[in-house]
Amino acid sequence: MTTTPSSRERLQRALQHQATARPPIDLGGTAVTGIHVSVVAALRGHYGLERRPVKVLDPYQMLGEIEDDLATAMCIDVTGVRPHNTRFGFPTEKWKDWHAPWGQDVLVPGGFQVSVKGRDIYIHPQGDLSVPPSGHLPEGGYFFDAIIRQEPILEETLDPADNVEEFGPITDADLAHFARETEKAAATGRGVIANFGGMAFGDVAQVPGPSLKRPKGIRDIAEWYMSTVLRPDYVHAVFDRQLEYAQANLAKIHAVVGDRVDAVFLCGTDFGTQQGQFCSPATFDELWLPYYKRMNAWIHAHTSWKTFKHSCGAIEPFMNHFIAAGFDIINPVQCSAAGMDAGTLKARYGDKLVFWGGGVDTQKVLPFGTPEEVREQVLRRCEIFAQRGGFVFDAIHNIQACTPVANVAAMIDAVREFGGEK
DSSP states (O other): OOOOOOHHHHHHHHHTTOOOSSOOBOSSSSTTSOBBHHHHHHHHHHTTOOOOOEEEEETTTTEEOOOHHHHHHTTOOEEEEOOSBOTTSOBSOSOEEEEOTTSOEEEEOTTOOEEEETTEEEEOGGGOTTSOOSEEEOTTOSSOEEOOOOOOOOGGGOOGGGGGTTOOSOOHHHHHHHHHHHHHHHHTTSEEEEOOSSOOSSOTTTTTOTTOSSOOSSOOHHHHHHHHHHOHHHHHHHHHHHHHHHHHHHHHHHHHHGGGOSEEEEEOOOOBOSSSBSSOHHHHHHHTHHHHHHHHHHHHHHOSOEEEEEOOSSOGGGHHHHHHHTOOEEEOOOTTSTTOOHHHHHHHHTTTOEEEOOSSOTTTHHHHSOHHHHHHHHHHHHHHHTTTSOEEBOOSSOBOTTOOHHHHHHHHHHHHHHTTOO
């Protein structure tokens, strides 16, 4: 007689490259596996759940909270733990009503403070309306873009300390937050993925310093990429200091959360475009590999956590380098990018990397296909990636606004069909 594994057991088996009847499902566990708040509300209606304002957990991308009732309806096996503060520097607490420009009433944190110019909306760091905004939601948009606030650069006065202003020793309040939130997450019976913050090196979502009132250093994304070639010593100095903080923080975090966490989201730095890469593998080995390797080595030596690397785009040339760095998991597995064929990736790297994503294309098929086209792609991707385990089902990056709810439901139904569930 066989028994159906619990959600956490299903995730843990996948992380150990052990097969299960159906792969574990993650939707909403991280800032790169989430669902736009408008689609979350539509899904609540689709599954007959109480209609109420959805909490915006990630104001930057306007990702909504997946409450327990919706997670159960969608057979979600993973829940997430996020830092206390949002990317704009204010905490996720003291919820208040906000009427979004697409006509939806949502709940936002109390520090969510915006100004309006014409039909454009601007969000201010740390909720301080007296300083320039750090995010912009344009007319007709559904999420915020970071605003570049680069001060003039003088080579002789550049100080790497300016680019680590947002990092530092973890506070007692943040430790208490992670202890509390991991305990709540573990109590759901689902697998737990946590983002403790401060551990991504050169993530372009963080480079502009959206949480800072007046960011200093190199804060223009184009300038940062050029600096990897023109100022490698500066980049190394930034990474050295960030690593020092991160490793010290990890020891304190692990002391309060222990083994309640199954996977930890370390890095969201993108290395790929649709057709190529932002840098060469040799540059990766020179600038990033030493830091990732030390982070992963500490985690594997001191914890039971698996480590999660996010990178969009055509990153097949980096896969062996990610493995050498010690990453256990790759996300979002953008199969539509050049050289990212699902079957090839599984054959070459499936014994060493867990594919967390790749389940359905969010650029074309999920938003613009039919439910049957969604079903066909999901079944095919599950057939490929779920072989011998090592697969966590997720869409390729966040499910965006205006995605038909029927297609999202068809996606879930197809994963269950693959696993023989009714």
